[in-house]
Amino acid sequence: QKEVEQDPGPLSVPEGAIVSLNCTYSNSAFQYFMWYRQYSRKGPELLMYTYSSGNKEDGRFTAQVDKSSKYISLFIRDSQPSDSATYLCAPTFNDYKLSFGAGTTVTVRA
Amino acid sequence: DADVTQTPRNRITKTGKRIMLECSQTKGHDRMYWYRQDPGLGLRLIYYSFDVKDINKGEISDGYSVSRQAQAKFSLSLESAIPNQTALYFCATSEGVGQPQHFGDGTRLSIL
Numbered sequence: 001q002k003e004v005e006q007d008p009g010p011l012s013v014p015e016g017a018i019v020s021l022n023c024t025y026s027n028s029a030f031q032y033f034m035w036y037r038q039y040s041r042k043g044p045e046l047l048m049y050t051y052s053s054g055n056k057e058d059g060r061f062t063a064q065v066d067k068s069s070k071y072i073s074l075f076i077r078d079s080q081p082s083d084s085a086t087y088l089c090a091p092t093f094n095d096y097k098l099s100f101g102a103g104t105t106v107t108v109r110a
Numbered sequence: 111d112a113d114v115t116q117t118p119r120n121r122i123t124k125t126g127k128r129i130m131l132e133c134s135q136t137k138g139h140d141r142m143y144w145y146r147q148d149p150g151l152g153l154r155l156i157y158y159s160f161d162v163k164d165i166n167k168g169e170i171s172d173g174y175s176v177s178r179q180a181q182a183k184f185s186l187s188l189e190s191a192i193p194n195q196t197a198l199y200f201c202a203t204s205e206g207v208g209q210p211q212h213f214g215d216g217t218r219l220s221i222l
Contacts, residue, residue, distance in 0.1 A: 004152070034210060043114070043200050043213030044153070051208075088152065096141060096160075096204065097168070098211065100152035 003027055006089055006101030014109050019076040023089035023101045026070065030091040033065045034098065035074045038086045047087070048074065079108045113137045114214035116201050122220045129188045131217050133201030142184040143211060144168075144176060147198040159184055191221045 006023045013019055021035075031052055036044035048063040050056045056063045064073040072089050086105045090098040114135045123129055133142065140161050145153040155168030157176040165178055173195060175187045188195055198218055202211040 006152075008150075032208070036213075041215070043202075043215045045213070046210045049210050096143070096158055096211075097155060098153075100154075102150050102152040 002102075003099045004089060004091060004101045007104055008102060009104040010107065011104060012107045012109060013079055015079060015081060017079050017108075019079050019083070019106055019108075021074040021076075021087050021089070021104050021106070023072040023091070024070055025072065025091050025099070027091070027093065027099070028067075028070065029093035030067075030070075030099070032092045032094075033063065033072055034090040034092070035061075035063055035072075036088040036090060036100075038088060038103065040085075044088055076106075079106075081108050081110045084108050114201055114203055114212055116199075116214040116217050118217060119215070120218045122222065123191055124222050125192055127191050127221075129191050129219070131186045131199055131201075131219070133184045133186070133214060135182050135201075135203045137203055137205075137212065138181075139203035139205050139212075140181065141204045141206065141211075142178065143202040143204075144174075144184070144186045145200045145202065146170070146195075147200060147216070153200065156186065193221050195219065196221045 004025045035048040037047045038044040053067045060077045062075040086103040088103045089101040143158045144156040147153045159165045159178045201214045204211045
């Protein structure tokens, strides 16, 4: 069993829709939770970074962490074609050994 | 200019060849990392370095070696390349404790 499981997708949504992305993890020691966005032929870029359980909002993006159920979510509101990318969850118990999910590819149709 | 630069961006080579991938950064970060990305597997850590004298194996270090030539430079070597090392390779840096990692744009490596 992988340490981090991520819904593989792909997801295709119309512009303006809410995109919901999810990961589950098995290591209860994870305390930092990151979401990266990766455009085609580019490196991952940090999108959201949270510590411990709770919600964090940044513009159209909301990250949720539920440590009791070991569940991580990322929501994108009012999705735009520029949000079309692969999204990677990356929980960790320290800040240097990230455990990446396999990624979910999202396409937002204009 | 990019903060984390990887060279080359693409490389095709043959089984058994020695290959070096290079990474340089202008962010002034002490910590540097090498990952490989395979479809369906996500990114996996190969080696990481906290400073020039501190280098550590990651999850999948077999078949790879690294050299930290300076704070800003971290290279990855495949001494004798094999086809299952075909992958996307990423270098990353971070500032320190609790700080996120920043990635380069990757090297696409194909071993025939």
